Amino acid sequence: MLHIINQSPLTSGTLDSCLNTATGGDILLIxxxxxxxxxxxxxxxxxxxxxxxxxxxxxxxxxxARGLGDRLAEGVAPVEYGGFVDLVSNNKTCQSxx
Amino acid sequence: MSEAKKFxxxxxxxxxxxxxxxxxxxxxxxxxxxxxDVSLAFLDDGVYQLKKGQQTKGIETKxxxxxxxxLEDYDVEKLYVEKEAMDARGLTEEDFLVNVTVLSRAEMGKxxxxxxxxxxx
Numbered sequence: 699m700l701h702i703i704n705q706s707p708l709t710s711g712t713l714d715s716c717l718n719t720a721t722g723g724d725i726l727l728i729x730x731x732x733x734x735x736x737x738x739x740x741x742x743x744x745x746x747x748x749x750x751x752x753x754x755x756x757x758x759x760x761x762x763a764r765g766l767g768d769r770l771a772e773g774v775a776p777v778e779y780g781g782f783v784d785l786v787s788n789n790k791t792c793q794s795x796x
Numbered sequence: 797m798s799e800a801k802k803f804x805x806x807x808x809x810x811x812x813x814x815x816x817x818x819x820x821x822x823x824x825x826x827x828x829x830x831x832x833d834v835s836l837a838f839l840d841d842g843v844y845q846l847k848k849g850q851q852t853k854g855i856e857t858k859x860x861x862x863x864x865x866x867l868e869d870y871d872v873e874k875l876y877v878e879k880e881a882m883d884a885r886g887l888t889e890e891d892f893l894v895n896v897t898v899l900s901r902a903e904m905g906k907x908x909x910x911x912x913x914x915x916x917x
Contacts, residue, residue: 706810706841708884730813733844738886759854763812765847765861769886 699723700789701752704796707734707741712795717744720793722751726777726785732761735774742771749773757782801912803827804835807842809917811861812852817845818860820917825863828870835874835911836867837904838896842917843881846892864894878904 701720707713713734716725725748727735734741735756745754758776761767770776777785786792805824809816828834838846845861852859867873875896882888882898889898899907908914 704813706813709809709841730810730841733810733841733885736886740884742886760812763850763852763855763857763859764810764844765849765851767849767851 700785700792701725702792702794703727703731703734704729704794706730707739707744713741713744716793716795717748720752723753724755724785724789725752726755726757726782727774728757728760728782732756732764732766735761735771736766736769737771738769739771745771746773755781755785800831800833802833802835802910803913803915804837804908804911806837806839806908806914806916807845808840810841810844811850812855812857816917817842818858820915821860821863823915823917824867824872825870828867828872831871834872835876835907836872837876837878837908838881839878839904840881841885843877843885843887846875846877846894846896847887848891848893861893867894876904876907 701716705712755775755777811817850859850861877896877898879898879900
């Protein structure tokens, strides 16, 4: 299953809700959620702890727009828009944590 | 002319995810045109507005970050960043595209109390 998160981890509880509820699968961070996957962000450790259960992806155009394209946290897979489409089509279901 | 008032713009949102950051910048420029005493405060995710190296081609959105550099031409030179917010995001002063004054939360709160007008974004 694919979980999509689009809110910043430091102003919204959606990343926590996802990590606390979902059992595993793919997580894709888009829009303001990409901040979670930057080195030094307070949410980085949470992501790292979840890496055993989830494969975590980040939409690179959103990270680059925010000036953090060179600060991707270790273990997070960068994807472009094509990779976003692949994730959606390769998963049977998809939950957007709005 | 009446005496200038102290205006503070409180910016707490990351750029691009919502329209707040851009709207704030627009109102700051309007206010500056009226010769007011303008301060910009960057708290929480608002500190991300000032991150260097924003490249928005991939999301087909206007990169408005260069406009922060133009603020000094409008005599808007009081830019304050909350230290705790900066630290929690792994950022340092060198990450910002303009010179800022870094304040603790307590100092920021005090500065907020000194204003005549506070506008929240």
